[in-house]
Amino acid sequence: MSRALKVPRHQALQAAMLLFWSQGYHATSVDQLQAAMGLQRGSFYYLFKDKRRLFLEVVAAYKNSVVERRRTLVQGASSPSNGVRLFFQDILEHSLSTLVYPGCLNTNSAIELGLFDQEISSQLESGIQTWEAFWVETLTRCQALGEIEAKSDIHAKAGLLIALTQGLNVLFKVHRDRAFLQSVIDSGLDFLPASSRVTVTQK
Amino acid sequence: MSRALKVPRHQALQAAMLLFWSQGYHATSVDQLQAAMGLQRGSFYYLFKDKRRLFLEVVAAYKNSVVERRRTLVQGASSPSNGVRLFFQDILEHSLSTLVYPGCLNTNSAIELGLFDQEISSQLESGIQTWEAFWVETLTRCQALGEIEAKSDIHAKAGLLIALTQGLNVLFKVHRDRAFLQSVIDSGLDFLPASSRVTVTQK
DNA sequence: ACTTTATTTGACTATTCAGTACAATTCATC
DNA sequence: GATGAATTGTACTGAATAGTCAAATAAAGT
Numbered sequence: 208m209s210r211a212l213k214v215p216r217h218q219a220l221q222a223a224m225l226l227f228w229s230q231g232y233h234a235t236s237v238d239q240l241q242a243a244m245g246l247q248r249g250s251f252y253y254l255f256k257d258k259r260r261l262f263l264e265v266v267a268a269y270k271n272s273v274v275e276r277r278r279t280l281v282q283g284a285s286s287p288s289n290g291v292r293l294f295f296q297d298i299l300e301h302s303l304s305t306l307v308y309p310g311c312l313n314t315n316s317a318i319e320l321g322l323f324d325q326e327i328s329s330q331l332e333s334g335i336q337t338w339e340a341f342w343v344e345t346l347t348r349c350q351a352l353g354e355i356e357a358k359s360d361i362h363a364k365a366g367l368l369i370a371l372t373q374g375l376n377v378l379f380k381v382h383r384d385r386a387f388l389q390s391v392i393d394s395g396l397d398f399l400p401a402s403s404r405v406t407v408t409q410k
Numbered sequence: 411m412s413r414a415l416k417v418p419r420h421q422a423l424q425a426a427m428l429l430f431w432s433q434g435y436h437a438t439s440v441d442q443l444q445a446a447m448g449l450q451r452g453s454f455y456y457l458f459k460d461k462r463r464l465f466l467e468v469v470a471a472y473k474n475s476v477v478e479r480r481r482t483l484v485q486g487a488s489s490p491s492n493g494v495r496l497f498f499q500d501i502l503e504h505s506l507s508t509l510v511y512p513g514c515l516n517t518n519s520a521i522e523l524g525l526f527d528q529e530i531s532s533q534l535e536s537g538i539q540t541w542e543a544f545w546v547e548t549l550t551r552c553q554a555l556g557e558i559e560a561k562s563d564i565h566a567k568a569g570l571l572i573a574l575t576q577g578l579n580v581l582f583k584v585h586r587d588r589a590f591l592q593s594v595i596d597s598g599l600d601f602l603p604a605s606s607r608v609t610v611t612q613k
Numbered sequence: 614a615c616t617t618t619a620t621t622t623g624a625c626t627a628t629t630c631a632g633t634a635c636a637a638t639t640c641a642t643c
Numbered sequence: 644g645a646t647g648a649a650t651t652g653t654a655c656t657g658a659a660t661a662g663t664c665a666a667a668t669a670a671a672g673t
Contacts (some may be wrong), residue, residue: 213621233437236661249620309524318512319518321432332584366590367597369580376576380535381542388569390563390565394566415649416651440632450651451652
């Protein structure tokens with residue numbers, strides 16, 4: 208029964224994600240969203256209830272695409288500390304390659320929408336906490352392998368990685384200079400063993 | 411000749427600053443601004459041309475109040491490295507004491523308004539660059555006094571301080587736990603001599 | 614072919630928004 | 644206390660906004 212969707216939901220969500228990412232929540236109108244998603248007014252509201260709900264879905268979609276991709280990148284690295292370095296390398300490449308989708312949709316939105324909406328905020332905050340937990344886990348693996356000192360405060364370092372991630376988003380606005388940004392990253396990661404130590408590969 | 415202003419300009423600007431700071435640019439309407447500033451429609455536009463121009467003035471006012479205060483704090487410290495620590499201590503106190511004006515108006519706005527307005531963006535970016543230059547200068551003084559290693563990459567560390575500042579803004583959203591935040595700051599500043607080394611005071 | 618149900622369409626509403634117009638008011642100066 | 648420019652109050656405009664609705668359409672099952 209019934210008729211197929213003209214535009215697949217995931218595709219429409221992806222378009223909305225890019226728009227919110229590049230412009231923020233308030234600066235993005237339903238008209239713009241519609242157009243980018245290839246939907247008419249009615250379909251938009253039929254499919255996504257309203258702008259606010261759409262945004263919540265977009266945040267979830269962001270988690271399942273961008274965030275998951277980076278998580279996989281870290282986990283697939285030859286060692287946890289190389290995973291951390293790869294993560295920041297990926298951020299660097301991403302940011303140098305686009306002016307349009309700067310930083311992280313999650314944290315950008317957390318800053319823009321701080322007190323604006325309870326549900327949205329808590330969604331965004333949970334995204335940040337997820338990262339933090341992931342860093343704690345990754346750094347614990349580093350520690351177990353002796354890649355960082357046993358006495359290191361893992362939670363503090365995890366917080367520092369979050370801070371570095373977000374801090375880079377701001378630096379990118381001012382410097383599009385790879386060498387400089389690389390030096391900031393290296394400096395921030397100097398508690399890790401010197402880069403790309405080749406670890407024992409599996410037979 | 412003529413009549414005095416009902417509300418002094420600096421006072422109106424201060425009110426506008428707090429509103430923009432807590433809500434961001436787009437989420438703040440002229441109606442709200444008017445009300446907070448104690449002005450009627452006509453006076454608002456008479457005194458501040460329009461919302462956009464007001465915002466530019468607010469950014470300038472922010473520089474002359476909040477930013478200058480912190481700069482003075484750093485410069486008045488017993489040593490440059492203690493100045494850096496004092497700066498982050500001040501940020502920590504500020505953030506723990508208010509939920510309403512989170513982070514830095516300057517960088518928050520840079521993120522919200524990235525591609526929205528050329529003039530505003532370049533104003534905000536110059537604010538970031540000013541800080542960076544200030545950190546370079548401060549760290550150079552540290553180096554001259556032997557507080558940090560001679561071979562340290564000052565520019566990278568300056569970038570790191572900017573990143574740490576901004577990164578904390580995001581962490582504050584999730585953790586209002588002094589001990590944790592303090593540990594992140596300490597961890598980020600561990601290239602400085604251990605805190606509050608009492609330096610030779612002037613006679 | 615007909616019915617059912619999901620989707621699409623585009624016109625419509627009501628509200629909020631930034632910004633304007635201009636008359637009324639105030640007050641330092643003459 | 645009259646003058647006139649600087650300030651204020653308020654009603655207005657037009658554009659953009661988010662969101663609604665009901666009729667039109669397409670597919671799938673009977």
